Amino acid sequence: MPDTETTKAERHELAARLGKRPIVLVGMMGAGKTTVGRRLAAKLGRRFLDSDDEIETAAGMTIEEFFAAHGEPEFRAGEARVIARLLKEDNIVLATGGGAFVNPETRALINANAVSVWIKAEFELLFSRVSRRSNRPLLKTANPRDTLKKLIEARYPVYSEAHLTVVSTDVPQDTVANEVIDAVATYLKDK
Ligand SMILES: Nc1ncnc2c1ncn2[C@@H]1O[C@H](COP(=O)(O)OP(=O)(O)O)[C@@H](O)[C@H]1O
Numbered sequence: 240m241p242d243t244e245t246t247k248a249e250r251h252e253l254a255a256r257l258g259k260r261p262i263v264l265v266g267m268m269g270a271g272k273t274t275v276g277r278r279l280a281a282k283l284g285r286r287f288l289d290s291d292d293e294i295e296t297a298a299g300m301t302i303e304e305f306f307a308a309h310g311e312p313e314f315r316a317g318e319a320r321v322i323a324r325l326l327k328e329d330n331i332v333l334a335t336g337g338g339a340f341v342n343p344e345t346r347a348l349i350n351a352n353a354v355s356v357w358i359k360a361e362f363e364l365l366f367s368r369v370s371r372r373s374n375r376p377l378l379k380t381a382n383p384r385d386t387l388k389k390l391i392e393a394r395y396p397v398y399s400e401a402h403l404t405v406v407s408t409d410v411p412q413d414t415v416a417n418e419v420i421d422a423v424a425t426y427l428k429d430k
Pocket residue numbers: 266267268269270271272273274275334368369371407409410411412413415
């Protein structure tokens with residue numbers, strides 16, 4: 240979408256309706272939460288935060304190293320704490336790690352304090368993206384395709400509790416970011 244006067248005006252209106260409330264992106268690994276979130280924040284003049292980045296900085300190690308050193312339960316506890324803290328920030332776009340919204344307390348906190356958006360992508364697209372890099376410890380199994388399928392089955396009902404869903408097909412991240420803006424604007428108009 241070109242950065243026309245109309246879209247600028249629409250973004251202004253969106254900002255007014257949204258106030259300082261965070262926009263939080265949820266969904267499967269590889270959906271594009273981090274890349275789209277960064278783009279979205281730039282478009283809206285908001286600060287971009289990523290729960291995985293915060294954990295990496297606080298722990299002084301990568302997510303992969305964290306899983307290896309401390310295991311998944313400790314990662315999930317840290318993730319929940321980090322997100323609760325970040326949700327107190329104003330004017331942010333927060334990209335969560337794919338498992339964060341599965342935690343019922345985190346999910347309730349996000350939905351009470353932010354506008355949540357499920358970035359939804361179909362299996363083959365997700366798989367092609369996550370298999371390009373090997374930094375997702377949950378997929379280090381004998382059959383990563385099967386693991387990803389099972390995670391999708393288990394998590395889709397949970398992600399559907401987000402306020403909004405934006406389907407990400409194989410289009411540029413900029414397009415997906417604009418679709419999120421449109422979806423949030425429509426949602427807030429109905430409120
Ligand atoms: N719309 C898009 N078009 C092309 N590549 C994308 C798009 N969204 C994400 N990607 C790529 O897919 C991979 C996973 O994206 P990422 O933002 O890390 O997803 P998530 O944070 O949801 O796991 C990255 O290599 C990223 O560059």
